[in-house]
Amino acid sequence: MxxxxxxxxxxxxxxxxxxxxxxxxxxxxxxxxxxxxxxxxxxxxxxxxxxxxxxxxxxxxxxxxxLEGDGDDPADELVSLLTPREDEVGDGFRTAMLEMKAQSPYNEGVRDRFVEYEEELKTYIEDTVRRGVEEGVFRNDVDAEGTAEMLVALGNGLRTRSVTVGKTDDELRATVETYVETCLVDGDGV
Amino acid sequence: MxxxxxxxxxxxxxxxxxxxxxxxxxxxxxxxxxxxxxxxxxxxxxxxxxxxxxxxxxxxxxxxxxLEGDGDDPADELVSLLTPREDEVGDGFRTAMLEMKAQSPYNEGVRDRFVEYEEELKTYIEDTVRRGVEEGVFRNDVDAEGTAEMLVALGNGLRTRSVTVGKTDDELRATVETYVETCLVDGDGV
Known part of the structure; x- marks a missing residue:
């Protein structure tokens, strides 16, 4: 084929x-x-x-x-990674993915793919957070590994909430932006 | 009956x-x-x-x-609300709940219950965050509503990740603790 x-x-x-x-x-x-x-x-x-x-x-x-990033501003890149793309068809596809996630414990092949996806996402976020700290965009006491773990879980939860209780994409984006601005961005400037 | x-x-x-x-x-x-x-x-x-x-x-x-809280330390209370109780049977039940969440778009009765659950959880977290700010445990620039929205999504995502990629309860707890300590707790004391 x-x-x-x-x-x-x-x-x-x-x-x-x-x-x-x-x-x-x-x-x-x-x-x-x-x-x-x-x-x-x-x-x-x-x-x-x-x-x-x-x-x-x-x-x-x-x-x-x-993931072949273009060296965007690290804060923008985190927001864009964790919120749905504009071309991503909404509810139907996200519901199907949530149904497949719930299959992980029953189906090793499905589980392996989600593990691979989430590990790669986590590594990429970790690198982006480190870059943000080096570039002085993020506070220098930010823990890259813990932040990445948090953000992968948050991305999961936001998509789950869009399926379960009907949160809109704008609401999801606002939540990620609030987190990045209040917990990561260095308020005192470079 | x-x-x-x-x-x-x-x-x-x-x-x-x-x-x-x-x-x-x-x-x-x-x-x-x-x-x-x-x-x-x-x-x-x-x-x-x-x-x-x-x-x-x-x-x-x-x-x-x-939710009939006992006036615990607000930081401890948030961690305890968002991580599984010790008596909560692990993987099997969480998988079943994730399967039911994925039914929300197809079943209004299921959706209504999850909406009610998450709204109440969010309101309770919001009140706990406000109490933490008033008691001087949390920073006074913390936005209670945005934080509550974030934490409800995070709690969702942590449970999803325990099903999909097998995160342990200790890992879930550590992630919530890191968030509460780095983003909410007032490092300069009262």
Whole structure:
């Protein structure tokens, strides 16, 4: 299968998850969003479960690309890392991801992908916090490792709250900004 | 049905959720943990879905009792509110709750209970933060409402991370303590 065909199936999986959630998702739902037939999907991926693991790998690859930072202001970069992108389809996809997270204890493949994602996010945040301290943007007593652990948990909780109680993206962003400004940014200037 | 009978069924539901998770839970699983038969459960609660909503109400009642604070040190109280109690059975129950949270968009009854829970938690945290500022334990520039929003999201994210990537309770507690000590506590004393 060439890259274009794979991308097409991954986009179809994304669309089907937004539309149907995780629990009720069928291979037919994915085929309906795709140019490929259901037998073709089974031919390339085996089971639905294997296709969904390939989809999580695809998200990880996209995430790697996103992490190739452009040396932005470290405070802006933390806010942007922890709040949803504008092109991220809202509720449907986030609900599906929360359903998949709850599968971690039952499915080692799913768990491995979330562990990898969150470890990489944490390392990247840690580096960004260190850079902020070095550049004099953040207070010099900030603990990079503890802050990164906190922010990964906070990012998780914000997305969970957008699903569970319907927080808007603007509210999520305001919460991260408040944290960065009050707990990290050096109020006395450089 | 008297209170003892109701308590017995709620404890059985708790046990069955710990054991089986939410997605695969049957009325028979609950009956197996209870002194009551499956037909008796249906007689009192109707469907499994209605029994589970009654269970969420039961958790809300327990939560109200827990919130009758005893005027503890506000920093200790925040840490204790946001980290699991020692008697809270770990992974199984938290996984089941995460599965139920992911049901919020599909089930208004579930959503209403989580909204009520998180609103009450937020109000209580806000009051505790204000008390901490008044008592001179917290810095006087702390924004109680923004801090409460942050801490409710953080508590959500910590529990999600314990399910998804297997964080231990000690790690969760350390993260909350770090936040409270570095961002809220007044380092210069009263």
């Amino acid at each position: 060439d890259d274009d065909a794979e991308d097409e199936i991954m986009e179809a999986t994304y669309g089907a998850l937004c539309e149907n959630g995780y629990a009720g998702l069928t291979m037919q739902d994915i085929a309906d969003e795709s140019e490929k037939s259901k037998p073709t999907l089974h031919y390339h991926y085996g089971t639905k479960q294997e296709l969904l693991l390939a989809f999580l790998d695809y998200l990880l690859d996209e995430f790697h690309e996103r | 008297d209170d003892d009978a109701e308590d017995e069924i709620m404890e059985a539901t708790y046990g069955a959720l710990c054991e089986n998770g939410y997605a695969g839970l049957t009325m028979q699983d609950i009956a197996d943990e209870s002194e009551k038969s499956k037909p008796t459960l249906h007689y009192h609660y109707g469907t499994k879905q209605e029994l589970l909503l009654a269970f969420l109400d039961y958790l809300l009642d327990e939560f109200h009792e827990r």
